[in-house]
Amino acid sequence: MSGSPMTxxxxxxxxxxxxxxxxxxxxxxxxxxxxxxxxxxTEITLDTALQQGRDQYIANPRWGWRDTAANWSTYGFPALKEWRQSVIHQIARRAIEVYSNTGAENCSGMLRNLSMGWTTPEEEKQFEEAFSEVYGYATYIDSLIGPPKNMTESAFNSYWYGSRTDPSNPGIAHLFPRLPKYVVHMAVEAETGKKPPRTGVYVPQDDPLGALQFCWTGGETNGSPGKCVTFNDLGRKIIQAAGRDNFWVKGPELVNAVKQYAPSEYETFVRNLRGRNFSPSELDNPNMASRFLRNEGMALNSCKWYFVEQIEGEYDDAVEPVDVPVRPPRTPGGQPCPESGWWFTPAKAGSRRYFKKGEVMPSFKGSAYGDTFWQWDARQGQ
Incomplete structure (x- = not known):
């Protein structure tokens, strides 16, 4: 392979x-x-319920043993153990470079059909929270392994930065204050739909906007690269006008670019989405603009790929510069909003809200923080 090295x-x-x-x-x-x-x-909770003899007060002629600990012990507990056994099997299969879904969805589907009527409200809450945490942990693997391999840039953004509204998704950016070093091996090529030569991450050869994929050599063809998730012509125009980082943080630049290149299509999209609840102010919502881009600005293309090696223990000295939008200055309460977007103030809990440019931002009297100052929220629309 000739030419300059790809970075x-x-x-x-x-x-x-x-x-x-x-x-x-x-x-x-x-x-x-x-x-x-x-x-x-869970085993401790089951043993407690059985030892206390709760089932004798739960079983009834109409529903039988459906709500009992004995029923859950017969069907629910084995589902958890089967899930664990599946994960143990997957750990072993990594040695032969075979990757597969974790089995989280199968277990969840089984448990959804079972009653937790044998637990106390506190026990049920504790189990649901614990299961939800483990299930959420597993879905990161499943979504990246596929099939299909359809991670979008927006999804990668969520996995990197996390979710402002979901504490269970803190993202991983804080784990990597410096990004790992990578080498693109242009002599190691893969092709959509064909088994790759090496297990690891692949980057599309000729599309800097295309999403990367994880592929593997073991097993059947599920490890092959899928179609490249990228932007179509409309999406590329919007991204070029807004700046790519403004799509990740959903800044006002994205709204302006969408309105510039697809004004009627964007309004039609939002109207259809909101129905009778549509308000013209929603066209200024960066979250709506991002949603429009994800639905109308994306494409799937077959392509060729290069293998990307992560250099263990080595990191970039500094993160590459990106175009970060200038944040509007903090604004006193009682003054007009300088820029449409999401704002918050420490003067009131739960104050985060969307303001339209020119809208007067309220002031809160008697706050322990003193005067009200509104601050631009870096996580626009999330």
């Missing part, structure tokens, strides 16, 4: 880091460890 841009490095982190043996082992704790705690 990853900062977004591609983030995506590669997400892929290598969540598909690692250590992360899969972490799932097994969490299942061990969940199963151990």
């Amino acid at each position: 990853l841009n900062v977004w591609q490095k983030r995506q590669a880091t997400v892929l290598y982190h969540y598909t690692s043996q250590a992360y899969l082992q972490g799932l097994k460890d969490r299942l061990d704790v969940l199963i151990g705690d």
Whole structure:
């Protein structure tokens, strides 16, 4: 392969880091460890219910034993143990470079059909929270492994930065103050739909906006690269006008670019989405603009790929510069909003809200923080 060596841009490095982190043996082992704790705690709760003889007060002629601990012990507990056994099997299969879904969805589907009527309200809450945490942990693996391999840039953004509204999704950016070093091996090529030559992350050869994928050599063809998730012509125009980082943080630049290149299509999209609840102000919502871009600005293309190696223990000295939008200055209460977007103030709990440019921002009297100052929220629309 001739030509200059290919290097990853900062977004591609983030995506590669997400892929290598969540598909690692250590992360899969972490799932097994969490299942061990969940199963151990659940077994204690089951034993307590059975020893206390709760079932004799729960079983009835109409519903039989459906709500009992004995029924859950017969069907629910084995489902948890089967899930753990599946993960143990997957850990072993990594040695022959075979990757597969964790089995989380199968277990969840089984448990959804079973009653927790044998537990106390507190026991049920504790189990649901614990199961939800383990299930959420597993879905990161499943979504990246596929099939299909359809991670979008927006999804990678969520995995990198986390979710402002979901404490269970803190993201992994804080784990990587410096991005790992990567080498693109242009002599190691893969092709959509064909088994790759090496297990690991692949980058599209000729599309810097295309999402990276994790592929593997073992097993059947599920490890092959899928179609490249990228932007179509409309999406590329919007991204070029807004700046790529403004799509990740959903800044006002994205709204302006969408309105510039697809004004009527955007309004029609939002009207259809909101129906009778549509308000013209929603066209200024960066979250709506991002949603429009995800639905109308994306494409799937077959392509060729290069293998991306993560250099263990080596990191970039600094993150590559990106175009970060200038944040509006903090604004006193009682003054007009300088820029449409999401704002918050420490003067009132739960104050985060969307303001339109020119809208007067309220002031809150008697706050322990003193005067009200509104601050631009970096996580626009999330």
